Amino acid sequence: MPYIKIKCYPKDEQTKQKVVERINETFLELWGCPKEAISISLEEVEPANWDAVVKTEIEPNEDKMMVLAGEKRYE
Numbered sequence: 001m002p003y004i005k006i007k008c009y010p011k012d013e014q015t016k017q018k019v020v021e022r023i024n025e026t027f028l029e030l031w032g033c034p035k036e037a038i039s040i041s042l043e044e045v046e047p048a049n050w051d052a053v054v055k056t057e058i059e060p061n062e063d064k065m066m067v068l069a070g071e072k073r074y075e
Helices: 014-032 047-064
Strands: 003-008 037-042
Touching: 003 014, 014 037
Parallel strands: 003 037
Antiparallel strands: none
């Protein structure tokens, strides 16, 4: 609790580490869970393969998306 899975275009190692660190800090601060409870994975996907992510992971889960295509889906 929680497991955060990130799929993204490739980035340099420093940027990936900074993003993961901020997500980790946010969950520690706002979710209120102990650090031992947090797991974060980051999988790079080449831009040419991104359509597969959209079709297999995003579209089938549209009802669960909090942000979709840059738009917040909550008030």
